Amino acid sequence: MASLGDLERSVMELLWDSAEPLTANDLRDELAAPGETAKDLAVTTVLTVLARLEKKGLVVRERSTRPHRYNASSTREDHTVNLLNEALGTAQDREAVLARFIGGISADEAATLRAILDAPKTA
Amino acid sequence: MLLTSYFLAALAIALAWPTPLALSKASWPARSPVAAVVLWQGIALAGGLSMVGAMLVWGLDPLGDDLLTALHQGWLLLLGDPTVTSPGVVHLFALSAAFLFGFHLVLTLIRATWRTSRQRKKHRELLMLLSNPSSLSPNTLVLDHDTPVAYCVPGLTRSVTVLSRGLLDQLSEEEQHAVLAHEHSHLEQRHDLLILAFTAWHEALPWLPTSRLALDAVRQLIEMLADDQALDEVERPVLLRAIVTVASAIAPGQGPDQPAARSATADLEAVPTGELSSSRLQRLLANPNPLSTAQRSLVYLSTTLLLVIPTVLLVTPRLLG
Numbered sequence: 001m002a003s004l005g006d007l008e009r010s011v012m013e014l015l016w017d018s019a020e021p022l023t024a025n026d027l028r029d030e031l032a033a034p035g036e037t038a039k040d041l042a043v044t045t046v047l048t049v050l051a052r053l054e055k056k057g058l059v060v061r062e063r064s065t066r067p068h069r070y071n072a073s074s075t076r077e078d079h080t081v082n083l084l085n086e087a088l089g090t091a092q093d094r095e096a097v098l099a100r101f102i103g104g105i106s107a108d109e110a111a112t113l114r115a116i117l118d119a120p121k122t123a
Numbered sequence: 124m125l126l127t128s129y130f131l132a133a134l135a136i137a138l139a140w141p142t143p144l145a146l147s148k149a150s151w152p153a154r155s156p157v158a159a160v161v162l163w164q165g166i167a168l169a170g171g172l173s174m175v176g177a178m179l180v181w182g183l184d185p186l187g188d189d190l191l192t193a194l195h196q197g198w199l200l201l202l203g204d205p206t207v208t209s210p211g212v213v214h215l216f217a218l219s220a221a222f223l224f225g226f227h228l229v230l231t232l233i234r235a236t237w238r239t240s241r242q243r244k245k246h247r248e249l250l251m252l253l254s255n256p257s258s259l260s261p262n263t264l265v266l267d268h269d270t271p272v273a274y275c276v277p278g279l280t281r282s283v284t285v286l287s288r289g290l291l292d293q294l295s296e297e298e299q300h301a302v303l304a305h306e307h308s309h310l311e312q313r314h315d316l317l318i319l320a321f322t323a324w325h326e327a328l329p330w331l332p333t334s335r336l337a338l339d340a341v342r343q344l345i346e347m348l349a350d351d352q353a354l355d356e357v358e359r360p361v362l363l364r365a366i367v368t369v370a371s372a373i374a375p376g377q378g379p380d381q382p383a384a385r386s387a388t389a390d391l392e393a394v395p396t397g398e399l400s401s402s403r404l405q406r407l408l409a410n411p412n413p414l415s416t417a418q419r420s421l422v423y424l425s426t427t428l429l430l431v432i433p434t435v436l437l438v439t440p441r442l443l444g
Binding site: 005008009012056058076079080081082083084086087088100101102105106107109110111113114116117 | 246248249250251252253266267268270272273274285287302305306360363364365366367369370371372401403404408
């Protein structure tokens with residue numbers, strides 16, 4: 001049995017790849033790998049995972065239909081960009097949270113440095 | 124005890140303003156970043172200690188000849204013991220200020236720690252959904268994005284290094300190794316704790332401009348420390364190339380979702396003189412000699428004295444008459 005963390009990831013991947021919102025039943029059917037039977041995964045487990053993801057703001061629930069249908073709150077690409085923006089310190093003042101490789105070096109300085117490195121060695 | 128409190132106040136002022144200002148302008152820290160980081164910590168700790176100490180000692184002066192007696196008398200006063208005479212409103216005010224300020228420093232540190240760990244947890248949760256493990260090294264994740272980015276997410280139990288696909292595409296194997304060695308030393312030497320402490324120091328004293336100077340200086344110094352570690356494993360030009368590639372892909376103020384407005388060559392034309400203001404890059408290029416053993420010992424001795432003097436004065440304020 002996969003851990004909740006693995007399941008969260010699988011559920012998110014299904015939702016990201018799906019063109020339309022999915023129900024917990026749809027997800028359960030998709031998650032049951034070829035080797036497994038659908039019985040190995042209870043719908044309640046999927047619902048638990050969905051509730052956790054909803055709480056984290058990753059999943060939006062459509063309450064207008066029954067059963068409820070679930071959708072990813074934003075695309076995989078948007079989330080990746082958000083993470084990188086946090087890492088680059090452009091999102092908020094999060095400098096204490098992460099240590100990045102090029103801390104304190106501007107693009108201008110990088111260009112100057114490139115020029116110095118590329119300059120043919122004289123003398 | 125009054126003389127002691129005046130001395131501590133003078134020390135607090137010296138450590139709050141002229142000392143950090145001078146240190147932030149000095150050039151030797153780039154030559155021996157370890158010694159400089161130790162000294163910055165000494166200045167901040169001794170500064171906080173003498174600020175609280177000056178108010179405490181002055182406030183307790185009417186209550187006794189040494190700190191322990193005075194504290195005991197103060198405690199009896201709090202309990203309403205009629206044999207202890209009140210030190211008067213001004214001294215009580217100084218005492219309250221000392222305790223409030225001390226609590227303020229500690230609480231700010233606790234709050235910063237809590238906030239940072241929560242943000243890291245959230246970041247790590249998203250990473251678990253979005254990244255894939257890298258084959259390069261354990262605890263290394265790859266994010267699927269074109270911008271070359273490398274960073275680490277420190278944690279008490281589990282720290283991870285994150286590389287973007289763009290970084291792996293644009294850097295040679297050796298350069299990737301340089302980046303990983305740099306990030307690993309951040310994690311191994313727990314630079315995040317240093318940054319956390321100085322971030323909290325700055326948040327606790329936002330009106331003190333030198334607290335910002337200290338944070339900026341320590342931030343530069345840890346990059347130098349990590350560079351030095353990376354240089355144990357790769358050649359200098361390799362590390363420099365890696366820095367150039369990563370830094371020039373990200374123009375200031377631009378996120379990875381906005382394409383760089385100017386190419387690296389356009390930047391090149393915009394910079395005529397080739398002056399590098401970053402001391403991190405200057406030292407990587409010039410490779411200055413580290414401070415001599417004697418000079419470094421002097422720095423460590425000063426740091427020790429900075430911490431010992433206010434502590435001794437606090438415990439035995441009678442030393443200064």
